[in-house]
Amino acid sequence: MDQIKKFLKESADAEYAAFTSKIIPNVDPKSIVGVRTPALRAFAKTLKAADPLTQKFLAGLPHKYFEENQLHSFVVSGIKDFDLCAAEVERFLPYIDNWATCDQCSPLCFKKNKAALLPRVKGWLKSGRVYTIRFGIVTLMRHFLDDDFKPEFLKAVAAIKSDEYYIKMAAAWFFAEALAKQWDAALPYIKEKRLDAWVHNKAIQKARESFRVPDDRKELLAGLKI
Numbered sequence: 034m035d036q037i038k039k040f041l042k043e044s045a046d047a048e049y050a051a052f053t054s055k056i057i058p059n060v061d062p063k064s065i066v067g068v069r070t071p072a073l074r075a076f077a078k079t080l081k082a083a084d085p086l087t088q089k090f091l092a093g094l095p096h097k098y099f100e101e102n103q104l105h106s107f108v109v110s111g112i113k114d115f116d117l118c119a120a121e122v123e124r125f126l127p128y129i130d131n132w133a134t135c136d137q138c139s140p141l142c143f144k145k146n147k148a149a150l151l152p153r154v155k156g157w158l159k160s161g162r163v164y165t166i167r168f169g170i171v172t173l174m175r176h177f178l179d180d181d182f183k184p185e186f187l188k189a190v191a192a193i194k195s196d197e198y199y200i201k202m203a204a205a206w207f208f209a210e211a212l213a214k215q216w217d218a219a220l221p222y223i224k225e226k227r228l229d230a231w232v233h234n235k236a237i238q239k240a241r242e243s244f245r246v247p248d249d250r251k252e253l254l255a256g257l258k259i
Contacts, residue, residue, distance in 0.1 A: 034086065034089065034093075037080075037090060040068075041066055041068060041098065041100055041101075042066075044066075044068040044072050044076075045067050045068060049067040049069060050062070050065045050066055050067025051067070052067075053065050053067060053099070056133075057099070057131045057132065057133055059130070059131060060130065064097065064098050064099050065098070065099045066099075066100055068100045068103075070103070070137075073100060073103045073104055073107060074107050077104050077107030077108050077111065078111070080104070082108055082109070082111065082117070082121075087108065090105070091105060091108065091109070091121060091124075091125075094124070094125070095128045099131070099134070102129065102130075102131075102134045103133070103134055103137065105125060105134075106129075106134050106137050106138035109121045109125060109138060110137075110139050111140075111141065112140065112142065113141070115142045115145075115146040115149060115150075118140045118143075119140075119149070119150075119153060122138065122140065123153075125138070126157070126160075126162070126164070126165045126168060127165070129164040129165070129168070130164065132167065132199050132202075135164045135167050135171070135199075136167075136171055138168065143172065143175075143176055144176060147176055147181050150172070150176065154172050154173050154177075156169075158170065158173075158189055158190075158193060163195075163197050164199070166193065166195070166200050166203075167199050167203040170190055170193070170200070170204060170206075170207050171203055171207075173186055173189070173190065173207065174203075174206065174207045174210050174211075178210055178214045178215060179214060182215055182218075184218050187208075187215075187218060187219060187222060190204050190207050190208070191208075191222055191227050191228055194229070201231055201235070204228070204232045204236075205232045205236040205239060206236075206239060208222065208223075208228065208236035208240075209235075209237075209238075209240040212240040212243075212246060212250075213243050213245040213246050214245075223236070223237065223254065223257050226259065230259045233259055234258055234259055237255070237257060237258055240254055241255065
């Protein structure tokens with residue numbers, strides 16, 4: 034724990050802390066010390082999840098600093114055993130309070146354990162917690178829009194009704210990716226206006242910004258704005 038405190042103190046950058054506070058406005062600025070992401074990732078690799086001191090850090094929730102949450106995300110993301118990783122993710126999710134920590138928690142082992150992952154994703158989508166729902170949407174987007182895609186995944190995200198900005202943005206991001214990867218399945222959700230109007234328009238915007246969506250499809254989408 035002293036090692037972590039020493040690292041945060043030595044790596045702190047007031048100017049970067051101010052910048053981070055602007056892009057993550059819902060986090061208390063006093064909890065941001067200003068450590069850059071590459072430095073956090075590099076330091077996280079020195080913290081072995083099986084080490085008793087690292088386990089103490091992972092168990093020490095809630096953390097005081099934003100950067101501690103970032104370290105937590107990176108350490109958990111590096112756990113190779115799926116059951117252990119999933120258990121640590123489940124323990125951490127209720128304490129995630131911002132989009133950056135949420136989106137940067139991306140366990141590598143999820144890719145090879147999709148059958149076991151999917152039931153957990155479905156639970157996260159129904160959790161009722163803003164960043165747990167967002168985590169579920171982003172995880173579904175990262176791992177289930179390619180070879181493991183099923184139309185029911187689009188239906189599950191479309192069914193989420195929320196006024197929370199970070200949930201709506203995740204849903205729009207998901208559908209923009211779906212339009213890039215699963216055009217035929219995703220397009221009816223836009224044509225038939227099955228999504229919240231804000232999500233609908235934002236998904237179109239993000240899809241039209243994508244290099245993976247052909248120009249003719251971008252033109253079609255432009256005419257489907259609400």
